[in-house]
């Protein structure tokens with residue numbers, strides 16, 4: 001009888017383990033809600049100052065039927081898989097997502113997303129400074145269920161500071177870092193070599209394809225239960241005033257997210273147990289201010305949040321209303337049954 005009892009317990013534990021929640025957080029740096037929900041902007045795509053070959057870009061992204069334009073840019077994010085989840089931030093339909101920090105630049109935005117704390121006194125700019133605030137990723141790393149099963153990949157070289165890798169012990173592969181753990185896959189060796197030989201367009205931000213391929217390899221080989229993937233090209237092309245490149249990077253990011261999702265659906269470790277949370281660190285200005293963001297740039301406070309997959313259904317969150325980026329950390333914590341410290345000072349879970 002006792003043996004039977006133990007067997008039943010073990011079976012129960014195995015089932016519990018097999019159904020453990022995993023979360024993948026994806027960010028698209030400085031991608032506006034306007035492009036996400038309305039597609040390419042009529043004026044910017046037509047302006048030769050911003051778009052080298054308007055005809056080519058319009059053929060790709062500017063259908064005469066306005067309702068098709070968002071789908072042309074983000075076919076996966078507008079697919080039924082994603083739309084059955086939470087899609088927040090379409091201001092033309094009364095869904096508002098905003099930043100709570102007042103600086104409206106990247107580091108304060110990411111701090112708000114991953115820690116849940118608006119910290120205007122300390123995280124006010126993009127300087128390389130170890131974040132004093134504890135992220136939900138660091139919290140997971142301290143939990144026996146997730147220890148060494150948390151990974152961070154990003155295109156921007158500031159992520160090691162934002163996630164405070166020194167204190168948090170999180171593995172952060174960002175900027176032009178290579179995969180450097182002790183058990184490199186053949187693909188990782190190849191990605192390392194290709195990254196080294198590819199032109200470095202920006203000093204502090206690599207092309208997203210490298211971030212993406214490293215993250216995909218980690219999913220296959222290291223099996224993180226909490227993963228951050230921070231794509232960066234959209235912001236840098238926007239600062240460069242290249243609307244065509246901005247759109248094409250947005251379209252590529254959609255494809256990359258689709259690949260991450262499809263991988264999770266092909267792997268029994270992730271299938272049916274994985275939630276995706278996708279957002280941006282800040283919005284951008286309107287009209288000719290689209291290249292910019294920051295304090296005083298109208299529109300830079302406007303962001304968006306998408307979540308779909310395990311544990312998520314559209315009935316949980318009424319999309320009309322106002323939400324804040326500082327609610328994302330508590331939402332991730334809830335999905336993983338982690339307890340945020342000082343939760344009273346932080347944004348509440350979205351559900």
Ligand SMILES: [Zn+2]
Nearest residue numbers: 030106235239
């Ligand atoms: Zn920027």
